[in-house]
Amino acid sequence: MQRPDEKKRQKITATAAKLFATRPFHEVRLDDVAAAAQVGKGTLYIYFKSKEDLYRSLIHDGVMQIMEQLSQSITNDLSPGDALEKTIRLMVTFAYAHPYLFELMRAIDSFKGRESLLPARRQLIGFIEQVLRRGADQQSWTDPHPQLTAVFIPGLIRSAILYGPKDIKEKALADQILRLFRHGLQKETFR
Amino acid sequence: MQRPDEKKRQKITATAAKLFATRPFHEVRLDDVAAAAQVGKGTLYIYFKSKEDLYRSLIHDGVMQIMEQLSQSITNDLSPGDALEKTIRLMVTFAYAHPYLFELMRAIDSFKGRESLLPARRQLIGFIEQVLRRGADQQSWTDPHPQLTAVFIPGLIRSAILYGPKDIKEKALADQILRLFRHGLQKETFR
Amino acid sequence: MQRPDEKKRQKITATAAKLFATRPFHEVRLDDVAAAAQVGKGTLYIYFKSKEDLYRSLIHDGVMQIMEQLSQSITNDLSPGDALEKTIRLMVTFAYAHPYLFELMRAIDSFKGRESLLPARRQLIGFIEQVLRRGADQQSWTDPHPQLTAVFIPGLIRSAILYGPKDIKEKALADQILRLFRHGLQKETFR
Amino acid sequence: MQRPDEKKRQKITATAAKLFATRPFHEVRLDDVAAAAQVGKGTLYIYFKSKEDLYRSLIHDGVMQIMEQLSQSITNDLSPGDALEKTIRLMVTFAYAHPYLFELMRAIDSFKGRESLLPARRQLIGFIEQVLRRGADQQSWTDPHPQLTAVFIPGLIRSAILYGPKDIKEKALADQILRLFRHGLQKETFR
DNA sequence: CATGAATGAGGCTTCATTCAT
DNA sequence: TATGAATGAAGCCTCATTCAT
Numbered sequence: 080m081q082r083p084d085e086k087k088r089q090k091i092t093a094t095a096a097k098l099f100a101t102r103p104f105h106e107v108r109l110d111d112v113a114a115a116a117q118v119g120k121g122t123l124y125i126y127f128k129s130k131e132d133l134y135r136s137l138i139h140d141g142v143m144q145i146m147e148q149l150s151q152s153i154t155n156d157l158s159p160g161d162a163l164e165k166t167i168r169l170m171v172t173f174a175y176a177h178p179y180l181f182e183l184m185r186a187i188d189s190f191k192g193r194e195s196l197l198p199a200r201r202q203l204i205g206f207i208e209q210v211l212r213r214g215a216d217q218q219s220w221t222d223p224h225p226q227l228t229a230v231f232i233p234g235l236i237r238s239a240i241l242y243g244p245k246d247i248k249e250k251a252l253a254d255q256i257l258r259l260f261r262h263g264l265q266k267e268t269f270r
Numbered sequence: 271m272q273r274p275d276e277k278k279r280q281k282i283t284a285t286a287a288k289l290f291a292t293r294p295f296h297e298v299r300l301d302d303v304a305a306a307a308q309v310g311k312g313t314l315y316i317y318f319k320s321k322e323d324l325y326r327s328l329i330h331d332g333v334m335q336i337m338e339q340l341s342q343s344i345t346n347d348l349s350p351g352d353a354l355e356k357t358i359r360l361m362v363t364f365a366y367a368h369p370y371l372f373e374l375m376r377a378i379d380s381f382k383g384r385e386s387l388l389p390a391r392r393q394l395i396g397f398i399e400q401v402l403r404r405g406a407d408q409q410s411w412t413d414p415h416p417q418l419t420a421v422f423i424p425g426l427i428r429s430a431i432l433y434g435p436k437d438i439k440e441k442a443l444a445d446q447i448l449r450l451f452r453h454g455l456q457k458e459t460f461r
Numbered sequence: 462m463q464r465p466d467e468k469k470r471q472k473i474t475a476t477a478a479k480l481f482a483t484r485p486f487h488e489v490r491l492d493d494v495a496a497a498a499q500v501g502k503g504t505l506y507i508y509f510k511s512k513e514d515l516y517r518s519l520i521h522d523g524v525m526q527i528m529e530q531l532s533q534s535i536t537n538d539l540s541p542g543d544a545l546e547k548t549i550r551l552m553v554t555f556a557y558a559h560p561y562l563f564e565l566m567r568a569i570d571s572f573k574g575r576e577s578l579l580p581a582r583r584q585l586i587g588f589i590e591q592v593l594r595r596g597a598d599q600q601s602w603t604d605p606h607p608q609l610t611a612v613f614i615p616g617l618i619r620s621a622i623l624y625g626p627k628d629i630k631e632k633a634l635a636d637q638i639l640r641l642f643r644h645g646l647q648k649e650t651f652r
Numbered sequence: 653m654q655r656p657d658e659k660k661r662q663k664i665t666a667t668a669a670k671l672f673a674t675r676p677f678h679e680v681r682l683d684d685v686a687a688a689a690q691v692g693k694g695t696l697y698i699y700f701k702s703k704e705d706l707y708r709s710l711i712h713d714g715v716m717q718i719m720e721q722l723s724q725s726i727t728n729d730l731s732p733g734d735a736l737e738k739t740i741r742l743m744v745t746f747a748y749a750h751p752y753l754f755e756l757m758r759a760i761d762s763f764k765g766r767e768s769l770l771p772a773r774r775q776l777i778g779f780i781e782q783v784l785r786r787g788a789d790q791q792s793w794t795d796p797h798p799q800l801t802a803v804f805i806p807g808l809i810r811s812a813i814l815y816g817p818k819d820i821k822e823k824a825l826a827d828q829i830l831r832l833f834r835h836g837l838q839k840e841t842f843r
Numbered sequence: 844c845a846t847g848a849a850t851g852a853g854g855c856t857t858c859a860t861t862c863a864t
Numbered sequence: 865t866a867t868g869a870a871t872g873a874a875g876c877c878t879c880a881t882t883c884a885t
Contacts, residue, residue, distance in 0.1 A: 084865080103294075103295060103296070104294060104295075104296055105294075105295060105877050106294030107858065108855085108857090108858065109858075109860085110858075110859095111298055113868090118866080118867085119866055119867035119868055120859090120860090120867075120868060120869095121860090121861080121862080121866065121868065122865080122866055122867070124859095124860070124861080125865070125866075129859080129860080130858095130859065177356060187347075198398060199863090200433070219374065220454075223446070224292060224435075224438070224442065224446050226434070226435045227430055227434050227435060227438055227442075227443070227446055228446070228450075230429045230430060230433040230434045231430070231450070233424050233429065234425045234426055234429025234430070234433075235422050235425055235426065235429075237425060237429070238421045238422060238424065238425025238426075238428070239418055239421060239422070239425070242391070242395065242421040242425075243417070243418050243421050244415075246419050247415070247418055249866095251414075251415065251418075252418070255414070255418055255419070257413050258454075259419075259422070259451070259454055260450070260454050261454045262453055263411075263449075263450055263451045263452045263453040263454040263455040273847090273848080274847095274848070275848085278848095278849095299875070299876095300875080300876065300877085301873090301875080301876095304851095309849080309850085310849055310851055311848035311850080311851060311852095311876090311877085312848095312849070312850055312877085312878080313848080313849055313850070313878070314849065314877095315876095315878080316848070316849075320876080320877080321875095321877090380869080427874070469810075469844095474846080485676075485677060485678070486677075486678055487676075487678030488675060488880065489882085490878085491879075491880065491881090492879075492880095493708045495846095495847090500845080501845055501846035501847055502847060502848095502880090502881090503845065503846050503881090503882080504844080504845055504846070506880095506881070506882080507844065507845075511880080511881080512879095512880065512881090514694075564677060564826070570845065582815070583731050586815065602836075605824075605828070605829050606817070606820070607825065608816070608817050608830070609812055609816050609820055609824075609828055610815060610832075612811045612812060612815040612816045613808055613811060613812070613832070615811065616807045616808055616810060616811025616812070616815075617804055617807055617808065619807060619811070620804060620806065620807025620808075620810070621800055621803060621804070621807070622772070623873080624777065624803040624807075625795075625799070625800050625803050626799045626800060629797070629800055633796075633797065633800075633864085634800070637796070637797050637800055637801070641801075641804070641832055641833070641836055642832070643836045644835055644836040645793075645831075645832055645833045645834045645835040645836040648864075655868090656868095656869070657869085660869095660870095680854065681853090681854075681855095682854080682856085683854085683855095686872095689853070689873085691870080692870055692871035692872055693855090693856085693871080693872060693873095694856085694857080694858080694869095694870065694871055694872065695869080695870055695871070696856095697855095697857080698869065698870075702855080702856080703855070703856090723858095826869080
């Protein structure tokens with residue numbers, strides 16, 4: 080990803096992320112992106128092939144970052160329970176550090192070439208699924224549909240970030256998700 | 271002389287829902303909507319103020335329908351557990367019956383007048399929250415953040431519908447969500 | 462000019478005149494005309510062939526009315542000076558009685574078929590020209606360009622009505638025009 | 653890199669003036685303006701906010717030009733009579749040099765924001781009025797309504813240009829107007 | 844004759860993309 | 865590499881006109 084001026088590329092990326100998160104794709108004008116990033120409009124086309132390419136790059140880069148962090152942190156020597164906890168905490172932390180990413184993923188799967196932008200997301204879901212499968216295989220828990228549960232995790236984070244109470248804290252969110260996965264809503268006495 | 275026709279409005283609505291669900295807002299052409307609905311382009315503007323108004327109406331109508339079904343089905347004589355189960359099953363059923371709605375809600379919250387279309391969604395979330403609070407109040411379960419949990423429910427359904435395994439069945443999805451809420455992933459010995 | 466319902470036709474005409482005088486042609490919607498005239502939109506097409514036909518009719522009818530009044534009042538037994546005075550006073554009176562007409566004539570000559578709507582105006586100008594020529598022929602006055610002077614008269618009235626001081630009275634306007642024609646701005650002593 | 657080009661703006665202005673003078677506002681297509689000016693359609697919007705803005709600019713610029721010429725030529729050391737003559741000759745000359753302007757002013761006062769474009773016109777009328785008042789003050793002539801007479805002058809020119817004999821010459825027009833202002837139609841014995 | 848819902852041609856305008864500088 | 869003026873395809877929307885009732 081070494082381009083002529085990596086600094087400038089990142090300035091564009093950061094600016095664009097903000098704008099794309101704030102309004103829907105079709106309301107973001109490249110004029111605005113360029114102005115906000117303090118570069119010429121033509122400059123955008125030096126770093127990105129098109130508006131859609133810029134947009135996809137944002138998502139791709141973001142998801143790739145989570146993926147990298149996950150693959151580094153979630154090693155096979157962790158117990159399945161620890162792996163799941165770490166996965167969730169790491170994703171929640173990431174969501175708070177990159178408040179735009181989950182909002183951005185909003186429309187990602189709807190572009191014409193739907194297939195072309197799933198890979199990064201698929202990888203992420205696949206990774207989570209493996210964590211869940213390991214837990215089921217090792218009988219740490221039971222899950223008839225780990226593939227389904229895997230998509231639940233980003234789904235929960237996204238809905239919390241976008242629609243949840245504004246004052247919810249990172250730790251509270253992670254705890255609540257973990258609580259759900261550990262023992263649902265049931266009374267403490269079940270534990 | 272013809273009177274404004276509710277049938278025609280619904281034909282447009284149904285057609286538009288399909289198209290808006292298939293591609294992102296900015297890729298849906300009103301020409302196509304009109305053609306698919308077999309009405310003139312101008313006719314759209316008899317029933318809807320603008321493209322965005324049409325889009326918002328779809329969501330609004332859909333969410334309102336869920337709301338109505340919920341308010342009719344979820345009565346206070348149900349036990350909290352039954353109320354939660356019924357809520358989830360009803361929403362999942364609705365999601366399968368209206369495969370476009372959850373897809374549509376994708377971008378809805380990003381339009382300029384964000385505030386203007388949340389009401390319906392807020393109502394829905396508020397309703398779910400009440401169900402959850404009743405359960406907590408009556409000590410059927412414990413939930414430190416019912417407002418957060420409330421947004422989880424549509425979030426789970428949405429992520430399953432959009433990104434889950436294509437062959438997942440309605441019952442399996444509802445069961446999985448219920449399982450999660452009832453006792454998480456745990457076996458007796460979980461952790 | 463006997464149509465099915467002459468009352469209704471006149472109501473439309475009167476309403477349309479007001480609207481066309483208030484805004485430029487392209488800003489007057491037939492929807493508005495119909496609503497203001499309290500008739501259905503389709504009804505307009507019973508009385509007029511098209512929007513432009515409606516517009517032209519307004520002018521045509523108005524100019525024809527002036528013409529009729531002029532031909533009745535300005536007879537050959539009048540002295541040229543009296544004829545000119547009567548012509549001017551009559552036109553000014555008409556302008557005050559039909560405040561919209563001169564405003565309406567604004568754009569009349571610019572439509573595609575420019576030639577097709579001049580006739581009424583030409584007749585009017587021609588009539589005034591005859592009055593002027595008679596005065597010149599009978600040596601009541603001198604005018605090297607009676608055809609030019611003829612167009613001056615409606616031009617003066619129009620500019621006074623549209624751009625003149627709002628409080629100018631009918632008599633004052635007629636007097637001022639007559640004064641100009643009689644002895645220009647020159648000092649009273651010339652008289 | 654190209655800078656916004658005053659030349660290009662003027663090319664557009666000149667072209668548009670021709671077209672707007674030829675047909676009424678609503679029959680002028682911006683496509684045609686762009687094509688005739690040999691610029692892209694979008695280019696129009698770099699220099700003008702909208703079709704109406706383009707139109708108004710034409711008038712405004714034109715009236716401003718007359719104003720400038722007048723303020724430069726009509727100085728207080730001129731006798732009132734000379735000032736009036738110069739004013740009229742200058743305006744007539746301008747009308748012949750810019751055959752479109754008076755035609756353009758046709759509909760100008762009817763747009764929604766009527767107030768917004770009168771300033772230039774008002775200035776012009778105000779200027780003429782001053783010339784007339786000076787003459788009256790210095791007893792060069794008598795005029796009970798200089799404000800009315802002031803609007804007469806552009807009114808006369810306009811009607812002559814638009815409706816007068818096609819072959820009338822610039823000098824003949826100015827002479828005729830001057831004759832009118834100097835001593836009306838009278839022969840020594842008029843009336 | 845009267846109506847107003849329906850139509851669709853066509854306009855204005857936007858905005859991603861290009862390219863001369 | 866960087867710029868932003870220029871472009872023109874394409875969309876939303878309007879509104880004169882039609883026609884079923």
